[in-house]
Amino acid sequence: MLDKNGIAKRIAKEIKNNSYVNLGIGIPTLVANYIPQDINVVLQSENGLLGMGPFPFEGEEDADLINAGKQTITTLPGSAIFDSALSFGMIRSQKVDLTILGAMEVSENGDIANWKIPGKMVKGMGGAMDLVASAKNIIVAMQHVNKAGESKLLPECTLPLTGVRCVKKIVTELAVLEVLPQGGFRLIERAPGVTVDYIKSVTAGKLIIDSDVPEMQID
């Protein structure tokens, strides 16, 4: 079983050279720490920055320079700043190659719910609806089950949707799964020490299992 950093490490392997990537809040933010040094990746932050750098050194924080999670960050040589409309323009016109975000639920046809729990949580969708409606490729980083122990991979989402038929891949602490175009979660990899039977027991949606499911290779 993976911890949060393990999930982030595994997702980092999905990032291709010379690509523009938007990282959501939570586990997706950690992915930045594991992007291989030998590839060129430009991180987009939807509040208006391309080329997000690491956190500033202590004492060098700039209140005017934050990411979409409102954390103080830095720019890099070659960074660009722009307004919110332009930021979502490049998202809508599919200039951003990959979106990595968290989820409360994903359905077997790729629907995602991550913005609202009626009567309980009313924080809002931020940029998630725009991102999932337009992204070329969406990877979800999440825990396999919720705090109540219920599967988050479902036949249909029960929470209000963020987007429909958009998730391509899911990485959890237990497995890597691909959402098939015709529906269903195809089990691609299992986390070290996790059995296929266990993954089956905590996946409520349709699970497609090949004869041999390899263990994830992460260091």
Added chain:
Amino acid sequence: MINKVVVNADEAIKDIQDGMTLMLGGFGLCGIPENCISALVKKGVKELTCIANNAGVDDFGIGLMLQKRQVKKMISSYVGENAEFERQLLSGELEVELIPQGTLATRCMAAGYGMPAIFTPAGVGTEVAEGKEVRNFHGKDYLMELAFDADFALVKAWKGDTAGNLVYRSTARNFNPVMAMAGKVTIAEVEELVELGELDPDHVHTPGIYVHRIFQGKDYEKRIEQRTVRTK
């Protein structure tokens, strides 16, 4: 050049009345019109509809207006990090319309570009789509979203000149340029008000034609919401 300068925030907002619709620039607490918000709190106008990406935190930004119950309705994309907001929302004192962030920005942009509506895929198939016209272009569904109609836009820039030309700094730009274009009356507060000729025309982000009033702000706190650092 037309001189847009007013003396201070109180003067700039003096004709904002109860029940009006305001746009407020900023992302989180970054790039918010701090002086205008303070002046609105002091003036005590009520029943406001506020279009802003976020609702501030409990004791800063729009949170200060929420504390004084000046806001009737918020139109935002993300409103976490504010306990008073959540309390007013769950108790029904505050009306909230949550909309996708790109939709929020683009509805501002549409107003500034003189376009009545835009089409976006954000929210198709979700509760955001309820009651909205859906149009199919090239095999994909889009929602029709209307341009905002705001009485005032309150924005914050880094520098501005007396003609209202504005330059923003870093990610404090965010919603400010699109909101500056969208208000029937746009008020800009700047950290540094400069004379004509001091801004390079090539570097102006918001042309002064969109700005009706400008003043040099004071005592900027520029609070940081999430101070994240690394060690040397």
